[in-house]
Amino acid sequence: MRIAVFGANGQTSRHLTEQALAAGHEVVAVTRRPGSLTPRPRLTVAVADATDPAAVDAAIGGTDAVLSALGARFSKETITLYSASATAITGAMSRHGIKRLLAVSSSIADPNWRPTGAHFFNHVLDPLVNRRLGRTLHQDVRRMEAVIRRTDLDWTLVRPSGLFEHPDVTDHHVRETSADGVFTARADLAASMLRELEEGQYVRTAMGVITTAVKPNIVKLIWQEGVRKK
Template sequence: MRIAVFGANGPTGRHLTEQALAIGHEVVAVTRRPGSLRTRPGLTVAVADATDPEAVDAAVDGTDAVLSALGTQFSKETITTYSASATAITRAMARHGIKRLLTVSSSIADPDWRPSGAHFFNLVLDPLVNRRLGRTLHEDMRRMEAAIRRTNLDWTLVRPSGLFEHPTVTDFHTAGTSADGVFTARADLAASMLRELEERRYVRTAMGVITDAVRPNIAKLIWNEGVKKK
């Protein structure tokens, strides 16, 4: 299958690209920074801003499916990256007759998501980090989800929890709407998207993804995903 990966040079996009190539897919890696990706057999690099309709149209032309791992940092200002890119991508897909779309969102997009037994997370980290510091980001994720739901595409909204780096894929689990757990390894997130691309268990609905086999160091996670990225 020939797939377009948006955000291909990002933390999750790199896992997606590598794993997709490893299992035999052709990958169109869509990025604004082409120099950050190493060319190799099966990989085509497309330079595009995901919010630019013309650039997105050219990037998805000739592909069979689109996987988006776009992301941005927390900000006090209004964020539009997710919703604007979703609009550009879905319209381009409709023009080219491409039906399958998998887009990374977040468990936070589910208003009822509260991982069981995670008292410190539910009472402290989630209200402070996700609901306050990440408020504008998650508001735009919800706008993105709403825009995708209005389309006639075969979409899946992929909802990880707290993302962290782990070198290998683990025995992750998925569930409809959102999954019961606090953390998701990026390698597992990528693997879940590629598995769903083949299995189509969550078409036109949301899929939660959780990593149970390993857990990150909380202090290191906050530093790497919050402070260091600034």
């Protein structure tokens, strides 16, 4: 299968690309900053702004499926990356007759998501980090979901929770709508997306992905994923 991966310089997309190549797929890595990506057998680098309809149209021609793992940082300003890229990508897919789309969203998009037994997260971290600091980001994630849901594509909205780095695929749960847990390793997120691409169990719905085998250190996670990246 020939797969277009958007946000190819991102951490999740790097896992997606490596795992897809290892599984024998061809990958078109779509990015605005191609410098760190080197073309190799079955990997093509396409330079495109994911919010530019013409550039997206040119990048995905000849592919069989599109996987989007685009991400933005928290900001007080209005964020439009998710919804604008979804509009450009779904429009281009319709023009090319490409039906299969998997797009990374967030567990926060499920208004009923509350991890069981996670008192500190539910009552401190979630209200402060996700609902306040990440408010504009998650508003646009919801707009992205709405854009995708209105299409006639075979879409899946992929909802991880707190993303963290782990080198290998581990035990993880996948559930419809959202999964009961606080953290998701990027390697597990990528593996779940590629498995869904093959199996199609969650077409035209959302699926939650939660890592169960390992957990990150919360202080280290906040430093790596928040403070250090700014």
